[in-house]
Amino acid sequence: MTKTLFDKIWDDHVVKQIENGPSVVYIDRHLIHEVTSPQAFAGLEKRGIPVFRPENTIATADHNVPTIDQHLPIKDKLSKFQVDKLTENCEKFGVTLYGLNHPYQGIVHVIGPQLGITQPGMTIVCGDSHTSTHGAFGAIAFGIGTSEVEMVLATQCIMQSKPKKMKITVGGKLGKGVTAKDVVLYIISQVSTSGGTGYFIEYAGKAITGLTMEGRMTVCNMSIEMGARGGLIAPDQTTFDYLKGREFTPQGASFDKAVENWSNLYSDSEAVFEKEFHFDATDIEPMITYGTNPGMGTKITGKVPSYGEMNKSVEKSLKYMGLEPGEDLIGKEIDYVFVGSCTNGRIEDLREVAKFVEGKQKAENITAWIVPGSKQVEKQAQEEGISKILEKAGFQLRQPGCSACLAMNDDKIPQGKYAVSTSNRNFEGRQGPGARTMLASPLTAAAVAIAGKIVDPREVI
Amino acid sequence: MARGKFKNLVSTAIPLPMENVDTDQIIPARFLKATSREGFGENLFRDWRYEANGQPVNDFVLNDPSFSGEILVAGKNFGSGSSREHAAWAIYDYGFKVVISSFFADIFKNNSLNNGLLPLQVSDEDLVEIFALIDTDHQVEFEVTLASQSLILPGMGKTISFDINPYKKECLLNGYDEIDYLLNLKSEIAAFEQSRV
Numbered sequence A: 001m002t003k004t005l006f007d008k009i010w011d012d013h014v015v016k017q018i019e020n021g022p023s024v025v026y027i028d029r030h031l032i033h034e035v036t037s038p039q040a041f042a043g044l045e046k047r048g049i050p051v052f053r054p055e056n057t058i059a060t061a062d063h064n065v066p067t068i069d070q071h072l073p074i075k076d077k078l079s080k081f082q083v084d085k086l087t088e089n090c091e092k093f094g095v096t097l098y099g100l101n102h103p104y105q106g107i108v109h110v111i112g113p114q115l116g117i118t119q120p121g122m123t124i125v126c127g128d129s130h131t132s133t134h135g136a137f138g139a140i141a142f143g144i145g146t147s148e149v150e151m152v153l154a155t156q157c158i159m160q161s162k163p164k165k166m167k168i169t170v171g172g173k174l175g176k177g178v179t180a181k182d183v184v185l186y187i188i189s190q191v192s193t194s195g196g197t198g199y200f201i202e203y204a205g206k207a208i209t210g211l212t213m214e215g216r217m218t219v220c221n222m223s224i225e226m227g228a229r230g231g232l233i234a235p236d237q238t239t240f241d242y243l244k245g246r247e248f249t250p251q252g253a254s255f256d257k258a259v260e261n262w263s264n265l266y267s268d269s270e271a272v273f274e275k276e277f278h279f280d281a282t283d284i285e286p287m288i289t290y291g292t293n294p295g296m297g298t299k300i301t302g303k304v305p306s307y308g309e310m311n312k313s314v315e316k317s318l319k320y321m322g323l324e325p326g327e328d329l330i331g332k333e334i335d336y337v338f339v340g341s342c343t344n345g346r347i348e349d350l351r352e353v354a355k356f357v358e359g360k361q362k363a364e365n366i367t368a369w370i371v372p373g374s375k376q377v378e379k380q381a382q383e384e385g386i387s388k389i390l391e392k393a394g395f396q397l398r399q400p401g402c403s404a405c406l407a408m409n410d411d412k413i414p415q416g417k418y419a420v421s422t423s424n425r426n427f428e429g430r431q432g433p434g435a436r437t438m439l440a441s442p443l444t445a446a447a448v449a450i451a452g453k454i455v456d457p458r459e460v461i
Numbered sequence B: 001m002a003r004g005k006f007k008n009l010v011s012t013a014i015p016l017p018m019e020n021v022d023t024d025q026i027i028p029a030r031f032l033k034a035t036s037r038e039g040f041g042e043n044l045f046r047d048w049r050y051e052a053n054g055q056p057v058n059d060f061v062l063n064d065p066s067f068s069g070e071i072l073v074a075g076k077n078f079g080s081g082s083s084r085e086h087a088a089w090a091i092y093d094y095g096f097k098v099v100i101s102s103f104f105a106d107i108f109k110n111n112s113l114n115n116g117l118l119p120l121q122v123s124d125e126d127l128v129e130i131f132a133l134i135d136t137d138h139q140v141e142f143e144v145t146l147a148s149q150s151l152i153l154p155g156m157g158k159t160i161s162f163d164i165n166p167y168k169k170e171c172l173l174n175g176y177d178e179i180d181y182l183l184n185l186k187s188e189i190a191a192f193e194q195s196r197v
């Protein structure tokens, strides 16, 4: 029988199929963080049961941590309580924690791949919807709710109905100034914010396989913004080269053996997908969003669309954004630039921004925050001299965490201000009450930081 | 954690005719700092419900005393975005037992079912009709019967039947907890692990 990559991994992890119901699926790696785990641990306590396989769960503090003065006690009482609770739970239940001030701390989806915890063929879950990021390695990775976190802690398994499969092929070669972020924003604008619901996506085609691992992670990361459970890409030499020598990847002869196994992870040529999309890389330009969901994006040279009489949701969205139908996006004045998050807070993203802003100065009207995705990214940026370049250009370099991506801490965009952000969500209030988020690539964000307004990055590189 | 058996209900409904209501709207991130499951209802739809200064927004439906009930009716693609289960907790904690929409985001649907909150999916046309009914009469009552998977629209003799996974239905009707189910499988799970090494 021909199988998709997804089928191969899924079938390999089904412990039991419930008649007329979901499958019991075995989970190889479970990542947890401070915000969606406390109620799950409380559940275990109430039942008086341990974590079933503590060695398969890894914890970090990222969502709710300050990004300045991390060496000091957390000022916000509730945040402190939540982060302390994680430490307490991890100690009590024997789970490895990369907490604040640990050299491995960082955004859960940045550290997993970086440490080699994420590997091809695995099932990976986390109480966070952007777990889809890990699919870039050819793993089935998806976000879960807290009740499910409790299930995985208690049994290393989860109950899931098998999703349908979708294939998105992007053929051709990306143009100058067009990045992985533009690719995925383009795909979402075409598929819509709910078009992927019920599906697991496989990305393929030259424009996808031509991406670095960082780029692939950016694409898979935003699968959830189409409503999909996750997205994955068949592992190849790029994947193996990235993984080689990482902390948790097999070493030496075991690595070669692993690569041999991983090399079987691809969709059979006759495999059937319930839905397919084909896109051409040459149609993709630098993208930016104008609305309040990630599907409301356009090429940066485009205009804010008009809405039909009946479309109250779009009307509400544009009103929130303070944009007029038919308005040009180029030239729009911006107040904040945020570079960071699990979508674009990796070393490659920082390098890209640094390369562009080197020797330049941010515009006066712009406040620019750059938040590395992990302690390791931060360290690397310092070693490569990137931090200096960014600081010289007027960027505020923060400490690792989710930061303004969800604005749980103090990193909030003020009411009514426009932020060009490299994160993944432009929902109302996502970056702070009343904040107006426009999603774009790190390159575009860098260009906007210098110009003080929306510019086409192709015009300035 | 299951919250007891799902009971049939007859109730008025509260309309929220917006599409793509994401979980950041249902419960904004800054209210996720609590470490228990209770109390989130207070901040349900916080930024639509209250001004920045804490004053209620008068024309938001939860602040309109002419609407009440245990059923929330919302536009297409409800519960998209963040996987936060806090969204389902907040809706349940506020007092809703059923959410009706023409489309639910996957994770939200799972989270609801795991908390005794019924995500009831109807067609786009039926949804329009339901909104119209509520619009005409805010006190109109709907009847939800899970066992027969039916939603009765009042006064028109119309019954809409809805889909639900049979297993999930059993769980809701009996108040079963999936974790208990999985815990009973522990030896099978251990055997599975053995078979893979």
Ligand code: SF4
Pocket (backbone or CB within 6 Å): A062, A063, A107, A108, A109, A128, A130, A341, A342, A343, A401, A402, A405, A406, A423, A424
């Ligand atoms: S960076 Fe943003 S999207 Fe990513 S895990 Fe953190 S909060 Fe979620």
